[in-house]
Amino acid sequence: LVVVATPLWAGQAPLSSWQDGSSRKAIEAFVAKVSTEGSPAYVPPAERIAVFDNDGTLWAEQPMYFQLIFAVDRVKAMAPEHPEWKAQEPFASVLKGDIGKALAGGTSAILELVGATHGNITTDEFDAAATAWLETARHPRTGLKYNEMVYLPMLELLDYLRANDFATYIVSGGGIDFMRPWTEEVYGIPPEQVVGSSVKTTYEVRDGVPTLVRAPEIDFIDDKEGKPVGIHSHIGRRPIMAVGNSDGDFQMLEWVTAREGASLGVIIHHTDAEREWAYDRDSHIGRLDRGLDEGPDRGWVIVDMKNEWRQVFPTGGK
Amino acid sequence: LVVVATPLWAGQAPLSSWQDGSSRKAIEAFVAKVSTEGSPAYVPPAERIAVFDNDGTLWAEQPMYFQLIFAVDRVKAMAPEHPEWKAQEPFASVLKGDIGKALAGGTSAILELVGATHGNITTDEFDAAATAWLETARHPRTGLKYNEMVYLPMLELLDYLRANDFATYIVSGGGIDFMRPWTEEVYGIPPEQVVGSSVKTTYEVRDGVPTLVRAPEIDFIDDKEGKPVGIHSHIGRRPIMAVGNSDGDFQMLEWVTAREGASLGVIIHHTDAEREWAYDRDSHIGRLDRGLDEGPDRGWVIVDMKNEWRQVFPTGGK
Numbered sequence: 131l132v133v134v135a136t137p138l139w140a141g142q143a144p145l146s147s148w149q150d151g152s153s154r155k156a157i158e159a160f161v162a163k164v165s166t167e168g169s170p171a172y173v174p175p176a177e178r179i180a181v182f183d184n185d186g187t188l189w190a191e192q193p194m195y196f197q198l199i200f201a202v203d204r205v206k207a208m209a210p211e212h213p214e215w216k217a218q219e220p221f222a223s224v225l226k227g228d229i230g231k232a233l234a235g236g237t238s239a240i241l242e243l244v245g246a247t248h249g250n251i252t253t254d255e256f257d258a259a260a261t262a263w264l265e266t267a268r269h270p271r272t273g274l275k276y277n278e279m280v281y282l283p284m285l286e287l288l289d290y291l292r293a294n295d296f297a298t299y300i301v302s303g304g305g306i307d308f309m310r311p312w313t314e315e316v317y318g319i320p321p322e323q324v325v326g327s328s329v330k331t332t333y334e335v336r337d338g339v340p341t342l343v344r345a346p347e348i349d350f351i352d353d354k355e356g357k358p359v360g361i362h363s364h365i366g367r368r369p370i371m372a373v374g375n376s377d378g379d380f381q382m383l384e385w386v387t388a389r390e391g392a393s394l395g396v397i398i399h400h401t402d403a404e405r406e407w408a409y410d411r412d413s414h415i416g417r418l419d420r421g422l423d424e425g426p427d428r429g430w431v432i433v434d435m436k437n438e439w440r441q442v443f444p445t446g447g448k
Numbered sequence: 449l450v451v452v453a454t455p456l457w458a459g460q461a462p463l464s465s466w467q468d469g470s471s472r473k474a475i476e477a478f479v480a481k482v483s484t485e486g487s488p489a490y491v492p493p494a495e496r497i498a499v500f501d502n503d504g505t506l507w508a509e510q511p512m513y514f515q516l517i518f519a520v521d522r523v524k525a526m527a528p529e530h531p532e533w534k535a536q537e538p539f540a541s542v543l544k545g546d547i548g549k550a551l552a553g554g555t556s557a558i559l560e561l562v563g564a565t566h567g568n569i570t571t572d573e574f575d576a577a578a579t580a581w582l583e584t585a586r587h588p589r590t591g592l593k594y595n596e597m598v599y600l601p602m603l604e605l606l607d608y609l610r611a612n613d614f615a616t617y618i619v620s621g622g623g624i625d626f627m628r629p630w631t632e633e634v635y636g637i638p639p640e641q642v643v644g645s646s647v648k649t650t651y652e653v654r655d656g657v658p659t660l661v662r663a664p665e666i667d668f669i670d671d672k673e674g675k676p677v678g679i680h681s682h683i684g685r686r687p688i689m690a691v692g693n694s695d696g697d698f699q700m701l702e703w704v705t706a707r708e709g710a711s712l713g714v715i716i717h718h719t720d721a722e723r724e725w726a727y728d729r730d731s732h733i734g735r736l737d738r739g740l741d742e743g744p745d746r747g748w749v750i751v752d753m754k755n756e757w758r759q760v761f762p763t764g765g766k
């Protein structure tokens with residue numbers, strides 16, 4: 131891994147890859163007021179919980195969710211054991227390299243891909259598969275490892291919050307078991323602070339070995355209305371700060387910023403077609419429409435990536 | 449609350465209400481070897497995770513699970529709004545005070561009681577109901593508040609483990625939302641380290657107010673094979689120590705003690721009819737049979753409450 135335990139930005143001032151713009155000022159003002167004893171907005175450390183979406187918020191998500199690329203790569207790797215896939219959609223199109231056609235089936239096609247590639251496997255085997263893929267796979271456009279396509283300003287923000295006694299959590303529509311093998315090394319977020327979508331999992335003793343087995347069946351989708359539910363289930367307290375990038379985060383920001391006492395909602399707006407990608411209202415991936423309409427009136431901070439971030443990826447990138 | 453943030457045992461030696469017997473020695477030896485740098489059994493602090501069952505392990509569970517007493521009390525409190533309950537089991541028997549008959553319906557009767565008393569309510573309302581009940585309700589035999597019927601030796605053990613950089617979690621068949629309002633104050637275990645059974649919960653905006661609503665439907669049962677699953681979902685790492693008291697904890701101990709590297713399984717055996725209750729193989733509540741048969745061969749520590757605990761409850765009790 132290139133992004134290692136000693137952060138690349140170590141020794142620099144906090145948030146140094148953020149321009150001194152309105153978003154940075156709002157974040158710093160919020161952290162100052164909740165961290166200052168005697169401040170009317172003071173929040174004790176144990177309640178300083180910040181939740182972060184992952185895809186499009188902490189790492190990139192174009193040209194499609196990285197976990198979906200993982201699923202596509204696994205279909206190819208598993209194809210020799212599944213000759214029937216040559217005649218069966220969405221697998222046939224994936225094997226022909228026509229991902230657009232494979233995904234034309236929408237959610238049911240995605241669920242089929244995920245079920246076949248993420249289920250019928252032990253949690254240890256799945257962990258190893260995700261880890262091996264991240265070591266070897268490269269992004270089609272940048273040639274970077276996927277875990278190098280994380281946003282430097284967000285790594286700095288996570289660090290800055292933790293330095294101010296916040297606990298940082300991921301709350302993502304992505305798979306909880308897909309993220310946990312690498313979030314600690316890349317983001318400094320340990321497995322127990324990762325909330326995500328999951329498949330049904332059962333406990334079995336196989337040949338005397340206690341084993342957790344993933345079924346090819348979705349158990350929980352941690353997106354939209356699911357995000358406050360996932361937070362309640364895993365954390366059991368209402369966070370004081372939420373950061374997302376799409377309408378899939380709307381309910382999470384709504385719930386967090388409706389709490390009594392100080393709170394902060396932040397939306398990362400993808401405005402930088404040169405260094406990253408520019409997309410919002412009309413995008414199939416990371417669609418951001420209602421958040422742009424209602425966010426400002428709700429007091430949410432809208433981060434303009436192009437104009438507010440000095441650098442996007444730690445190692446350069448696109 | 450009588451058991452407050454400054455523990456009653458503060459200032460005493462660790463584990464001072466444990467006799468200097470085989471269980472205490474085994475626990476101390478385990479903690480020493482995983483905490484000593486350079487020891488072949490050394491475990492880094494982030495992986496020093498200990499999981500505890502609650503009912504019968506951290507607090508008492510006789511004459512029936514305290515959460516079931518809460519449900520019974522709620523049936524009585526809610527009865528005026530439910531005139532139909534007078535003619536409908538299991539409610540009719542509860543209202544007549546015949547709990548034995550009410551529970552004769554077994555699991556389905558319990559699920560009906562739990563559904564009616566734990567569902568169709570917001571999470572905030574449920575939190576308030578559980579908190580109010582704990583403030584006012586008294587145990588039928590000891591006259592103590594239920595959260596005074598916690599085991600002093602276990603409070604000491606939790607403290608001792610945390611002093612050695614363990615993270616302590618509850619993993620209980622009891623309701624996660626029933627425990628979270630009080631576990632931090634009583635056990636020093638914050639909400640995010642409580643794993644338990646849950647009902648389906650949905651997010652709704654009610655009259656403009658973001659709200660989490662509990663459905664009268666079980667979502668997850670954190671017992672038996674469910675315990676390793678709940679641990680994997682919430683913690684995402686394999687604990688190194690597990691403590692329980694019944695066969696409902698068997699799989700949790702089995703999974704934890706099958707890990708590579710050092711591990712410890714502990715069973716609290718209720719042997720003290722004088723100071724607490726004596727029950728095991730034939731008990732409807734907290735049945736312990738397979739654990740007694742197989743535990744010793746598996747290297748699990750069996751704690752004889754009568755002979756190994758100098759004191760049971762912090763304030764005396766039964």
Ligand SMILES: [Ca+2]
Binds near residue numbers: 183184185186187
């Ligand atoms: Ca996103």
Ligand SMILES: [Ca+2]
Binds near residue numbers: 692696
């Ligand atoms: Ca128990």
